[in-house]
Amino acid sequence: MPTPPVNEATREVFWNIPHAGVIVMYVLAAVAAGIFGYGIWRRWRVWRQGRPVARLTPVWPRLLLVLRHVAAHGRLLADRVAGLYHFAFFWGFVFLFAGTVVVFIHQDFGLRIMQGRFYLYFQSAALDAMGLAAIAGVGAALWQRYVAKNPRLRRGIWSDAAILVLFELILVTGYLVEGLRIAATHDPWAPWSFAGLAVARGAWALGLGEATLRAWHAGLWWLHFALAMAFIAYVPYSKLLHLVLAPANVYLQPLRAPASPAPIDFEKAQRLGASAPSDLRWKDLFDLDVCTECGRCTAVCPASMTGKPLSPMDLILDLRNELRDGPGDGAAPRKLAGEVVRPEALWACTTCMACMEACPVFIEHVPKIVEMRRYLVMEESEFPETMQDALRSLEARGHPFRGATASRTGWYQGLGIVELTEPGQAASVDVVYWAGCAAAFDERNQKVARAFVTSLLRAGVRVGVLGAQEQCTGDPARRIGNEFLFEQLARANIETFERLGVRRIVTTCPHCFNTFKNEYPAFGGRYQVTHHTEMLAKLAGEGRLKARPSEAREQRVTFHDPCYLGRHNGVLEPPRLVLEELGGAELVEMPRNRTKSLCCGAGGGRMWVEEPEGQRVSRLRAGEAIATGAETVAVGCPFCMAMLDDAVKAAAGEREVQVRDVAELVEEATRWMETDGAGTGSAAAAAPHGGQVVKEHDAGQS
Structure with a gap:
């Protein structure tokens, strides 16, 4: 039998199915569609309980x-x-x-x-x-x-x-x-x-x-x-x-700052934080029904890895089960924070966002955790004592380091930088360096701040600081859950910036960087914010910072990506470019690097929680760093420095492995510029690039 022409190719759709059977088929299809539609409608009624959030555009x-x-x-x-x-x-x-x-x-x-x-x-x-x-x-x-x-x-x-x-x-x-x-x-x-x-x-x-x-x-x-x-x-x-x-x-994922908590309207809010489903945003409730139970979030969670009572997947599923099934017949509704989800699980989170980065369906775990923390802190006043100490210090002293004896101005004495005190004075400098609390009050991180500023001066950058007018950005308060304190600090800092005319900020702290860049705009504070590794990379690219090739030290360096720099903000390559171009380093990567980096354990207020020896995230990360064979573990965050410094020493045993900030390696590699005429190391170096010499800070002024 010859094959029919190609243009006649087809088949009978309902071959072997009688007409009555086709009618039955359509009836059953309509029933299935109705059951499907009713199920979606039931879920939609739950989602609409949540607070509004705009996610449809662009x-x-x-x-x-x-x-x-x-x-x-x-x-x-x-x-x-x-x-x-x-x-x-x-x-x-x-x-x-x-x-x-x-x-x-x-x-x-x-x-x-x-x-x-x-x-x-x-x-x-x-x-x-x-x-x-x-x-x-x-x-x-x-x-x-x-x-x-x-x-x-x-x-x-x-x-x-x-x-x-x-x-x-x-x-x-x-x-x-x-x-x-x-x-x-x-x-x-x-x-x-x-x-x-x-x-x-x-x-x-x-x-x-x-x-x-x-x-x-x-x-x-x-x-x-x-x-x-x-x-x-x-x-x-x-x-x-x-x-x-x-x-x-x-489609509905946040396009910027995915882990940033939503501000609270304190005048209209009936409850602070999340205790009931209606306290969450509708997108948070929508998330709960999206979970595929794949476990990727828990597999990368540093808290879960180190035996703490937090599984991001279980947290989502516990919330979902509560919404679907309720507390049971005749039982009173349970509080999401503290009853549906254990407080210990909420306080174990470092807000590193590894769970959100791993989730294939873009569930937002961290904002939910922060919302429930807000309820425990601002409504129940139930949270770890050491975190309470940090917040008390923030309220009383403007920084979270209770017992610190240093001053905001001590670290930069003798450097050629300008302390901004007069209205509009920030216009006289190229950039305002925000040291942050750790660089001001922690002796180890003071060295990082001095090294970074020294490199800026060698490159001819006019640097200003706020000195005693600096206070915490409020990041620890917001992550712990005290949104009211965060807002107080944010508004006070924005007022200071406006008075001084601050527009360009550089900081060595990724937490400060993230807060200025992603969270202050909600309160009217919009600035050009740069992390110090980005600025060092820019200066190197412009030829304003150079390492003498003949004297560049050959060393193996591994870089630990800070969570709030890499995952939260996508700054991944500048630190590596700086290490390779200025640090004279052979860069070796840990298995978990860039957006897959393992947290140091300090974020989310965990800096102020003492961990048992066997549950220290920093020890786990230090082991990964040591396994690379590197002589130096480079960091770009003062909290990572604090967490990894001791952990690396303990993990290295008899090997000598240093933890150093990228800025310290750059300062050491470019030191020759002060003696070879390529730079002066003082404010005079600003003249070729800034066109103006700025009067140095008086070492006796505070």
Whole structure:
């Protein structure tokens, strides 16, 4: 029998299904759609309890993120094995769904598109190939969970098995139905549907007659349809809901400062912090239904790694279960902070954002933790005593280092920098250096501040400081949960900046950097903020800082990315450029680096919590640094310096390994500039670049 012309290629949509059966099919499809819609409506009622937050615009950048992280599986592929099998069955189902839409348009709208080359290339060959990819992907997922037994996938053992088996049955029955149709009709276009043709050949080999083929086809067709409708109806009542919500959550992600807490309107707020679902934002409640229980967040959490009672995944699921199931019949609603989630879990968080960076569906764990901390601090006054001491010191002294005896002005005595005291005086300098509390009151970090300023002066940069007018940015207060104290400090600092005319700020502290850059704008403080490694890289690129090549020290250096510099703000390359160009260093990387860096353990107020020896995050990170064989561990944060200095010494044993800030390595490498005429090391060096010599600070002034 000759093959018909290509433009006639097609198939009968409801072959072997009587007209009454088609009517029943549409009725059941409507029922499934209704059950699906009702489930979504139930979840929507929960989400709308939350406080408002604007996340719908700008549209185009958000759509690009959806393409990157949904279509291209950007974050999912960070775990190569899981990412690849998810990619296979995701795109397999996308193609199969598209094929179903084509059938719908062809049959129900009467637009005869399922024919000719499109039918052969897409509806036959492409769908068979992508369906096989989906079968392989689901099979790999089953293997990973139930044979390889990935320890991350420890929840939902039976429910996940049911879902994956349902997926596989839908796919396999689809091929059986296709193959039996081909076998019964001797479809001339069968070679294009190669998977179905393989099934048909099996049926022919068994010698099945047409009546038998039709009977099996009808039975499997209805089984396939029933499984598909059960799948659709089940989606809103299971973790399958993430199939619908995850792309939306990728679209709704914060475009800037993803871990920054939302300000509180103290005049209108009925409650401070989160104790009930209505205290959270609607996006926070939406997040809870998106969780896929993959465990990636917990796997990278430094608190979880070191045996503390915090699992970011469990925190999300505990909140979700409370919203879905409630406290039980007749029981009073439970407080989210302290009852649904244990206080010990909340206080274990370093706010490092590793969980958020790892989450493939962009759940925001850290803002929820801070909201619940706010309730414990401002409503219940229940939080660790050492954190209370830090906040009392902030209120009384403007810094969190209780018992510190140094002054804000002591570290820069004798340096050629300007102390800004007069209105508008910041216009007379190139940049205002914000030392921060650690550089002012910690002896080790005072050396870092002096080294950095010395390098700026060598490069001819006119530097101003606020001296005694500096006070904490408020970051520790905000992360611990005292938003009221944070706002007081923020407004006071902004007022000082406005009076002095401050517009350009450089700081050695990533926490100060993050606060100025991402959080002060909400209170009207908008500045050009630079981290000191960025400024050093810029000066090196302009040729204003140079290391003498013949005397550059050859040393192996590993750089520890501070969380609030790397993950929170994406500053990753400047420190490395500086180390390689000015530090005379051979840079070796720890396995966890850049946005995957492991926290030092100091963030989120943990700087002021004493950890048991076996639970110190800093010891874990120090071990990773020592394992690189580096002689120097370079840091770019005063808190990382404080945490890693002792930890590295303890982990190094008899080896001599130093912890040094990038600024110290640069100052040492460029010291020759003071004696070779390339620089003067004083304010006079500012003249070639700034056009003005600034009067040096009087060493006796305070």
